[in-house]
Amino acid sequence: MNAPTTTVPAPVAVPTSTAEWLRAILTAPVYDIAKRTPLEAAPRLSKRLNNTIWLKREDLQPVFSFKLRGAYNRLCQLSTEERARGVVAVSAGNHAQGVALGARELGIDAVIVMPATTPQIKVSAVEALGARAVLHGDSYDEAAAHGYAIAERDGRSLIHPYDDPAVIAGQATVAMELLAQHRGKVDAVFVPVGGGGLCAGMAVYLKSLDPSIRVIAVEPNDAACLDAAIRAGAPVRLEQIGLFVDGCAVRQIGRLPFELLRDRVDEVVTVDSDQVCAAIRDVFEDTRSIVEPAGALALAGMKRWITENAAEGRELAVVLSGANMNFDRLGHVTERAEIGEQHEALFGVTIPERAGAFLDFCRRIGRRAVTEFNYRYQRADQAQVYVGIKLKGGAAERMAIRQTLESAGYHTADYTENEVARLHVRHLVGGPGAVGVRERCFRFEFPERPGALLHFLETLGSEHNISLFHYRNHGAAYGRVLAAFQVSPDSDVRFEAALSRLGFWYREETDNPALQQFLG
Structure with missing residues (x-):
């Protein structure tokens, strides 16, 4: 983390030549x-x-x-008198642990000043090494000012993380x-x-x-x-x-x-x-x-x-x-490693709102591995799909996918480098369904293999309109999907027959209270 912005004069002489x-x-x-x-x-x-x-x-x-290397070397330079007075360091991370362990080995009392926002796991790690953690301020600079004040008040030597x-x-x-x-x-x-x-x-x-x-x-x-x-x-x-x-x-x-x-x-x-x-x-x-x-x-x-x-x-x-x-x-x-390595592309695609449209769209993607699908019925004439697609060919393949979708008539926006889309929008695709339309909602699990999602849609998505769809590949052996279908009472039997042909585990969640509250 940030270190003190004002440098305390180092008591150790600075070498003046390469040989030194x-x-x-x-x-x-x-x-x-x-x-x-x-x-x-x-x-x-x-x-x-x-x-x-x-x-x-x-x-x-x-x-x-x-960090242990530099911290311990600095502690070893302290005089007997300086060791007796103890040391103070300001850090919310690795330098803190290096000073704490080095001080314990040398029998030196150590105080580590950390921002009050420091995760407890790091505070506990410092204390487990025998140092006293002092939490002060909401920022590193506030903690640093307090650390300098302790050094001045108690005569402790300040162990700087790098400017020494x-x-x-x-x-x-x-x-x-x-x-x-x-x-x-x-x-x-x-x-x-x-x-x-x-x-x-x-x-x-x-x-x-x-x-x-x-x-x-x-x-x-x-x-x-x-x-x-x-x-x-x-x-x-x-x-x-x-x-x-x-x-x-x-x-x-x-x-x-x-x-x-x-x-x-x-x-x-x-x-x-x-x-x-x-x-x-x-x-x-x-x-x-x-x-x-x-x-x-x-x-x-x-x-x-x-x-x-x-x-x-x-x-x-x-x-x-x-x-x-x-x-x-x-x-x-x-999640972000896929983007950093250009292994995943993210698109926002507008497709027609009709039975079978979702399946047609997936056929355009082909047998590429889909990493994410977010969709919720919103309008009677068109649907907005947030889709992630695994890439093997980097930026060139990403561009080719977009061209393929646009040539098929889909309005396609590339959100791969859109920070708001990557961090927030993907989790906000939702809302209540259409008023007066009967929905049945299900959870599914299916093997993570190319073509599994396409098989899912070919089996269930050609007759009954899909009004909600959420899928994210988490690297597990099985993909997990939440989907809702517009099913009239007189087609329940046909729909349930299709479910049985699917061959995947599923459970109906239509009456799940969380879905009732947030998705209507």
Whole structure:
């Protein structure tokens, strides 16, 4: 999260030469507590991207983040008197846990100031490591001001998350390990950037040993503080930042990291949240591990860089910086990963309101996998369908689908990149049915396989008008559908015969009280 916007003068002397920086890095006692994390190959990703991809697994640290390295190195620099007075840190995430664990190992009393809005899981994690969590304010800046006040009042040493030479030297040991673990030439290393401490330390080490290695910084496009600083020639404060990549949601790059990076970083790549979600899935598919958004940030940037530079046959390393993922975010990540990888297209389509029209529309889509259908009867002459379609051919296939639908006479809007449609409209397709029209509503489950939805509609949708339809592919073995049909009393027998021919599990929900309340 954001770090203090005013930098407290660091009591540790700042190295003034490359030799001094290397000495600080090589002598950092991080292995008293941190692990030498593996540099793992990513075979599936490497094959797909035509490059050799290596993953530096900092998500495997004891606190599931690289932050432990810098925090512990800084704590080790404290004098006996400073240790006796204790320390304070301001963080709502990984730095908090790194300071808490390091302080516990060294017998130092630690206070971690966190915004009152911090999820309880993170507060509990800090307290479980022996630190005292103090919740203050609704924003990071308010918590930071309180942390500084505690440091001043109690004489505690403030452990800054990135604008401190000892912290930077500790983080740089990631690069030291990476070069020792990789056999042969590394062409480029991709590093996530929040406040810049990790990237600065790694850039110092990598460029000192092999200036030909490209150091590529990766930032969220809605929190690109390094990119803004490079353009301005000095650190600048961003007015607004996005919070999805919370581990890198920093308003202003650190002053010391910026001084180290301005002549050492080769490029800055920015990515959006959907690209980060796609990278989280990529990591899972190669490692069966789930990293947090900041942990996948560098990989998302690497993928964009490969595409934009048509890079092939390179040796590329990325830092998976952390794995402190809230479980309740996984549904959002899964949904958005499809968009980020251009594996799903979303359309709003107007079709005629008549029996069989829904089936005709699905035949136009063909045997493509449908990821979502939202529909509710609204007018007597036309219907609005919100549909998601799984893509194999990316943007080109998405355009071809739209052309196919429009050539068939359907008015078609592409909502794949419409944020309101993706986040909200898909859940708001609904409302009461037509007055005086008899509806029967059912839940269905059918196997998730190409053509299953088409079979469903061919069996049930040609005679009886479908007045409500909701379907979302959640990656399970069975798809779940809620559908309503306009069925007159004299056609109940024929309709129920069609249900029996369907061969899928179903249950009537016409009298379900929730449906009665919200869908009439």
